[in-house]
Amino acid sequence: MSMLNGLLQAPFGRREFLRAAAIAVPGAALTTSIGAAPTTTALAGTSRTGGPAGFDPLDPADNLRTYIRMTRSLDPKATSVGWYGGRVFTVIGDQQIIKPLFDVEGFGIGRTEPQSDGSYKALWREVGYYKDLMTGAIMEAWHNPLIDESVEVYPI
Template sequence: MSRRNTLKLLGAGALAGLAEKVPAAGRQAFDFDDPADNLRGFIKMTSSLADEPIVGWYSGMVFGNVPGEILKPLFWLEGFGVGETVRQPDGSYRSSWKEVGYYRDVETRRILEDWRNPYNDELCDVMHIHNEAVNTVYSTRFPELPPLSETSDFEMQFPNYTRTGAEFVLPWQVMDGHITLWNDFRGKIKNVLDPDVWKRESTGDYIRVTEMFQFVGDFEQFTDPNRDQIDYTGAWNRLAPWLPWMLMGRHPGELFYRCTTTKVAKFEDLPKDIVAYTEKHYPQYLDYETPWKMPNESSWEVYMKEREPAP
């Protein structure tokens, strides 16, 4: 399913067309215009309605994007997350998630311990992704957040493109027996790495991050009332500042991530070197326990806890 086809959902006419996709007899009806149906459909596709843990895998390439230059492949990225989504008494869903990700050499794909930065020729000590709390609550409304100010450290926008309010209505498409969905957030967040202290690690006072997810599943599975989750393949794209361990400071540019995603049945289905590296360095990520923990910790906060400012 091409990105171009997915973009056709942005008009109100696309949603009207979706309403014509009526499931066959014995299938579960789905109203693409109803926030409650959108919420249940989103959880069914991306997680599970049965309050059970799932494992998600991702793999792709990270590129450097410097103004005026062709994108430069910097390293592969591969990892996984585990979590569960539990329905709450008010009808919302509480999602608990933890994740790891490992940077790999572009040519050999070996997991990196250090990396030669092509922009400054510095040998950098790699810090792999290990986030213990990537948690959120999903409801029939997106969070209504204030703009950045002295009392608000972040601003976020969500993909309910056909709505002027905060209703949880997503851009779906049904095509040739498949159902597709994309979900994204576009945000600007106060940088916990003070540029006056973390002179080589910090890219500035604020971090601009965009994450875009696409999911493609089987429409028959999606409308099967006996299924609590469905299989999917998907994509994760991300625009974000240079990673702190790259020691880029305020060098112009950013990172672009392009990854494939899917669910796997169990940890043993993951690549063997990923499992072995996790067993050695982050064994707590190889269990299905994902206790609810707030606030979340970003990779920048983990870096601040575990590293010192570079000389």
């Protein structure tokens, strides 16, 4: 089994990721706001905050580049492919009854081009479908409980 397949099949779902992020982000923010204590020996290739050399977590440009590196590629010729899927819910009434409406699934492909002003242009094409909760079939209409009507579905 390749390393990628192992990662894709690991029992670490979205909820576990969000829980870990909820714990890690405040800790990282606290460390960043306090600052790193000076040391007598510096690790080669690291910044004063322990991240990659030259990375400043308080610099919006560094954060943008890092986000692009995590979600796509900084290489304007490289294409990136992504997939998403999930369930759409609504809250009904004062008692906040949470009701699942339908599933959504899709994929996209794109690339990112750096601009002369330091910004990036994201070129992206995406296809998405709304699916029936029970059958998984792609829907042409769904029942909206908020207005109690059948509503036409427009694929993404």
